[in-house]
Amino acid sequence: MHSKQPKNDWQTAGMARRAKGWLAGSVTLGGMAAVLFVLHLTLLAGLVDDLTFKGASFAAEQHTLLLLLACLGGSLFLQWLADMAGTEAGLRIAAHVRRDALRHLFRAGPVGCTTLPAGRILTTLTEGVDALEPYFAQYIPRAAMMVVLPLLILAMVFHLDGWSFVILACTGPLIPVFMALVGYSAQSIMDRQWMQLVVLGSSFLDSLRGLSTLRLLGQTEASISRMAAATNAHRASTLSVMKIAFLTSAVLEFFSSLSIALVAVVFGARLLSATVDFRSAFLVLLLAPEYFMPLRAFSASYHARQNATAAAARLADLFALPEMTQPESQPRLTHTRNHPIAHLICSDLTAGYPGQAPAFQALSCTLSRGSLTVITGESGAGKTTFLRLILGFLQPSSGQITACDTTGAPLEVWQSHTAWVPQRPVMTMGSIADTLRLAKPNATDAELHAAAQQADALEFIEALPQGFATSVGERGACLSGGQIKRLALARALLSNPDILCLDEPTSDLDPASALRVAHAIRCCSANRIVLVATHHADMVALADQCLHISDGHGELFSAPQRACA
Numbered sequence: 325m326h327s328k329q330p331k332n333d334w335q336t337a338g339m340a341r342r343a344k345g346w347l348a349g350s351v352t353l354g355g356m357a358a359v360l361f362v363l364h365l366t367l368l369a370g371l372v373d374d375l376t377f378k379g380a381s382f383a384a385e386q387h388t389l390l391l392l393l394a395c396l397g398g399s400l401f402l403q404w405l406a407d408m409a410g411t412e413a414g415l416r417i418a419a420h421v422r423r424d425a426l427r428h429l430f431r432a433g434p435v436g437c438t439t440l441p442a443g444r445i446l447t448t449l450t451e452g453v454d455a456l457e458p459y460f461a462q463y464i465p466r467a468a469m470m471v472v473l474p475l476l477i478l479a480m481v482f483h484l485d486g487w488s489f490v491i492l493a494c495t496g497p498l499i500p501v502f503m504a505l506v507g508y509s510a511q512s513i514m515d516r517q518w519m520q521l522v523v524l525g526s527s528f529l530d531s532l533r534g535l536s537t538l539r540l541l542g543q544t545e546a547s548i549s550r551m552a553a554a555t556n557a558h559r560a561s562t563l564s565v566m567k568i569a570f571l572t573s574a575v576l577e578f579f580s581s582l583s584i585a586l587v588a589v590v591f592g593a594r595l596l597s598a599t600v601d602f603r604s605a606f607l608v609l610l611l612a613p614e615y616f617m618p619l620r621a622f623s624a625s626y627h628a629r630q631n632a633t634a635a636a637a638r639l640a641d642l643f644a645l646p647e648m649t650q651p652e653s654q655p656r657l658t659h660t661r662n663h664p665i666a667h668l669i670c671s672d673l674t675a676g677y678p679g680q681a682p683a684f685q686a687l688s689c690t691l692s693r694g695s696l697t698v699i700t701g702e703s704g705a706g707k708t709t710f711l712r713l714i715l716g717f718l719q720p721s722s723g724q725i726t727a728c729d730t731t732g733a734p735l736e737v738w739q740s741h742t743a744w745v746p747q748r749p750v751m752t753m754g755s756i757a758d759t760l761r762l763a764k765p766n767a768t769d770a771e772l773h774a775a776a777q778q779a780d781a782l783e784f785i786e787a788l789p790q791g792f793a794t795s796v797g798e799r800g801a802c803l804s805g806g807q808i809k810r811l812a813l814a815r816a817l818l819s820n821p822d823i824l825c826l827d828e829p830t831s832d833l834d835p836a837s838a839l840r841v842a843h844a845i846r847c848c849s850a851n852r853i854v855l856v857a858t859h860h861a862d863m864v865a866l867a868d869q870c871l872h873i874s875d876g877h878g879e880l881f882s883a884p885q886r887a888c889a
């Protein structure tokens with residue numbers, strides 16, 4: 325029950341490996357663009373010198389001019405390609421990380437995911453992954469360019485003039501040193517800003533989910549005040565980050581302007597005393613701002629590195645969620661329907677949650693096709709935990725579950741033939757048909773009708789103004805509790821599962837609706853194994869057998885009315 329990814333794979337270096345070709349392309353193209361740019365400056369210095377001081381005619385310099393324009397055009401074009409490759413790398417890495425994170429969340433399943441707040445998972449997958457994009461698209465190529473271009477220019481200046489070389493070589497390294505110092509102190513502010521963003525996201529999510537509860541409890545004003553406080557805290561820390569960013573660029577501007585001015589003054593004095601030629605002086609003055617340009621660009625994207633580091637730490641938390649489900653979910657309904665699941669044999673099952681005593685121990689029972697089994701027990705006895713084992717959302721700490729087909733042969737792949745109706749079924753935005761087709765995307769209209777009929781949902785669906793095309797609203801807002809439960813049952817039945825698990829399908833329903841749902845469940849247990857966790861007496865009365873869980877032990881009774889009522 326651990327992540328298969330190496331631990332450092334969710335550090336930025338590990339992620340970079342996923343688009344290393346594009347990153348290498350961006351850096352190489354950027355380097356070539358820099359070389360062409362320096363070449364164009366060299367040609368420009370020579371051209372101006374020849375035309376101004378050497379008396380050369382414009383016609384004689386035509387070739388140099390064309391070459392200069394070609395170098396400039398080539399440099400701009402290569403830089404554009406480098407930016408495109410960097411952006412592609414950033415987008416690809418973000419897409420890879422988002423996909424892998426979702427896969428990991430599916431492997432962690434509903435049980436593993438409960439250890440991280442939903443708002444935090446959401447913020448990590450949205451803002452967190454978005455923060456990776458500028459890091460790979462801008463920061464990495466600029467960091468590489470910060471080494472390549474200044475070294476190239478330094479080598480040229482060394483060749484042209486010793487004094488200028490000394491000035492640039494002394495002031496240049498001050499910038500990365502200063503950046504490292506600023507970065508060190510800024511990281512804690514960035515972390516704080518990230519945490520405040522998570523708090524803000526979680527508060528929004530909680531308020532939206534609990535809108536009616538907050539209103540009923542008269543807490544709307546208090547909730548608005550809490551949101552305002554969280555927004556203010558986030559605003560204040562964002563401003564602190566901005567202050568650091570402005571301070572950094574101001575200091576960089578100061579250092580670079582100072583050293584360019586120094587170079588200019590030194591050259592000016594030596595030009596006056598005729599101890600240096602114009603071509604070299606002009607070229608060094610053209611090169612000096614370019615020497616600082618990559619350092620400035622690097623500093624402008626430095627906050628991208630800090631954002632990405634903070635996001636990588638949050639992603640590492642997400643990837644550290646324990647894997648509770650089967651390593652790979654099997655494709656649904658792949659085995660031949662000639663031999664459906666006939667028996668589910670649970671032998672000595674012990675299960676629970678990390679850091680807690682087992683919910684139950686050594687639970688054994690056999691569940692057969694065509695039977696409706698209710699799981700009863702006090703609240704917290706372990707009914708849902710048992711269903712989670714059957715569904716593969718949780719692995720038993722000992723014991724095993726074996727599925728056999730009608731010939732008595734054990735089946736390797738069987739959990740993909742299960743369907744589940746949770747305590748609070750989730751309806752997605754879209755029509756009733758859309759939400760039903762989640763279970764079987766290519767289901768025909770006739771299949772939708774049949775499933776709805778089986779779940780006793782057809783009557784109310786057809787009574788709606790637009791029938792199956794009616795929009796259910798987010799989380800089934802336009803439907804009653806009983807209608808949502810029957811729709812969720814219809815959705816589960818659409819995939820024609822061999823095993824159907826239902827968790828409290830009649831809870832929160834009025835007696836008439838609860839009875840209708842219970843009868844619908846009874847009717848669909850004819851050719852499958854149906855398991856229902858319930859406290860509802862009518863549901864128990866309709867069952868063939870009852871698995872009663874109490875004090876960590878489970879016992880199967882075949883006369884539910886007497887044993888469990």
Ligand SMILES: Nc1ncnc2c1ncn2[C@@H]1O[C@H](COP(=O)(O)OP(=O)(O)OP(=O)(O)O)[C@@H](O)[C@H]1O
Binds near residue numbers: 706
């Ligand atoms: N995700 C979880 N993480 C940690 N502990 C959990 C988790 N889910 C349930 N538990 C604990 O496991 C025990 C069994 O819970 P379970 O949900 O299986 O009970 P239940 O019989 O279905 O209860 P109810 O009838 O109230 O739904 C309880 O003590 C519960 O607190």
